[in-house]
Amino acid sequence: MSAYAADVAALARKDLRLELRTRETLPAMLLFVVSTLVVFHFALPPRAGRDAAYGLLWVALVFTALLGLGRAWVPERDGGVLDGLVLAPCDRSAIWLGKTVAILAFLVGVEVIALPAFALFFAPLPGRSLGGVALADIGICAVGSLISAMAGAGRTRELTLPLLFLPLAIPLVVGGVGATISPHGAHYLLFLVLYDVVFSILSWAAFEYVVTE
Amino acid sequence: MIRADGVEKRYGRAWALRRVSFELNEGELLLVTGANGSGKTTLLRLIAGLASPTHGSLTVGATRGDVGYLGHEALVYRDLTGFENLDLYGRLYRVRERPERIGMLLERFGLWDARSERVSTYSRGMVQRLALCRALLHDPTLLVLDEPFTALDESGAALLDRELATRSENKTLVVSTHDPDRVAGLATRRLALA
Numbered sequence: 001m002s003a004y005a006a007d008v009a010a011l012a013r014k015d016l017r018l019e020l021r022t023r024e025t026l027p028a029m030l031l032f033v034v035s036t037l038v039v040f041h042f043a044l045p046p047r048a049g050r051d052a053a054y055g056l057l058w059v060a061l062v063f064t065a066l067l068g069l070g071r072a073w074v075p076e077r078d079g080g081v082l083d084g085l086v087l088a089p090c091d092r093s094a095i096w097l098g099k100t101v102a103i104l105a106f107l108v109g110v111e112v113i114a115l116p117a118f119a120l121f122f123a124p125l126p127g128r129s130l131g132g133v134a135l136a137d138i139g140i141c142a143v144g145s146l147i148s149a150m151a152g153a154g155r156t157r158e159l160t161l162p163l164l165f166l167p168l169a170i171p172l173v174v175g176g177v178g179a180t181i182s183p184h185g186a187h188y189l190l191f192l193v194l195y196d197v198v199f200s201i202l203s204w205a206a207f208e209y210v211v212t213e
Numbered sequence: 214m215i216r217a218d219g220v221e222k223r224y225g226r227a228w229a230l231r232r233v234s235f236e237l238n239e240g241e242l243l244l245v246t247g248a249n250g251s252g253k254t255t256l257l258r259l260i261a262g263l264a265s266p267t268h269g270s271l272t273v274g275a276t277r278g279d280v281g282y283l284g285h286e287a288l289v290y291r292d293l294t295g296f297e298n299l300d301l302y303g304r305l306y307r308v309r310e311r312p313e314r315i316g317m318l319l320e321r322f323g324l325w326d327a328r329s330e331r332v333s334t335y336s337r338g339m340v341q342r343l344a345l346c347r348a349l350l351h352d353p354t355l356l357v358l359d360e361p362f363t364a365l366d367e368s369g370a371a372l373l374d375r376e377l378a379t380r381s382e383n384k385t386l387v388v389s390t391h392d393p394d395r396v397a398g399l400a401t402r403r404l405a406l407a
Contacts, residue, residue: 011301021292079290080286083282084347089276089306213263
């Protein structure tokens with residue numbers, strides 16, 4: 001394993017260990033997504049159709065991810081740990097990638113429960129919809145971990161994070177819903193791949209400037 | 214090793230540091246003193262590379278991996294154990310024979326018995342000892358210590374005295390303290406910030 005991959009693995013493993021120990025993020029995300037789906041189940045008119053339900057799934061997923069992103073850098077803010085990580089001689093983008101991998105693991109963990117729950121309450125999910133969710137997860141976590149780090153530097157982080165993240169998540173929702181309901185679903189999947197590649201590279205390159213003066 | 218020429222730092226409209234100049238050669242110990250708000254912490258953060266000067270030039274002849282920094286905060290995860298924290302930093306700093314090095318430091322700083330306990334259960338003094346272990350873990354050539362005696366009891370302070378005495382023989386140190394007498398005997402240069 002290269003030194004870079006070893007750094008990313010060590011940082012991601014640390015986040016997973018912290019979550020297993022404190023259980024501060026994953027249970028909250030799970031409770032939120034299931035509650036949201038229950039609310040939507042009763043709020044959606046019976047004749048609304050499947051397309052509306054698929055749209056609501058994406059609302060639930062994006063806001064659940066937002067909940068997790070809000071807590072993503074809390075362990076680093078407590079005790080000024082981010083300074084310690086920034087001082088380490090590893091590539092600073094490894095800090096971002098480690099966090100992105102950890103958030104991705106949380107989000108996938110939530111979706112293991114949320115997607116079957118959605119199928120139970122609303123409608124079965126076609127295969128390409130699952131592909132759309134997987135691709136959107138990568139985009140959400142890549143952009144979200146960068147935005148969350150940026151927002152964490154200010155005093156108004158609770159406001160800044162959704163204000164910056166939600167506009168950037170709109171293409172992911174467009175791609176995800178399109179992949180599910182459009183007859184040209186493959187095009188939307190390709191669009192999500194493109195988004196993931198472009199925004200992952202941008203976030204990877206930008207992180208160093210976010211955490212240093 | 215360090216050359217500061219008219220270094221100034223401003224946060225927004227407030228000046229944190231005004232016109233500081235000094236030189237520090239390899240193997241010397243710089244003692245930084247000054248009242249609260251005089252800019253000691255700002256200067257040490259600049260030297261460690263955690264901030265950049267607003268004006269002036271600051272040259273530090275050490276790479277990131279050669280600097281050991283102890284700040285006001287311990288820079289450790291509260292919900293990891295002492296050992297896990299040092300193990301994480303040891304991996305990031307590519308410390309050779311990591312478990313042995315960590316064990317030796319924990320033993321030396323009296324934390325071996327508490328190595329498997331979460332940092333959140335540590336006393337303030339134990340956290341400071343762990344922060345010192347973290348700063349020394351990779352055997353840095355430049356050690357930047359901001360108020361290192363804070364929260365240490367007499368035995369901890371004596372331990373740090375010995376550590377500083379040993380390191381001052383062949384490493385470069387920058388130490389800020391409100392108790393200058395403690396380090397005065399080792400200091401080769403002094404900087405009093407107003």
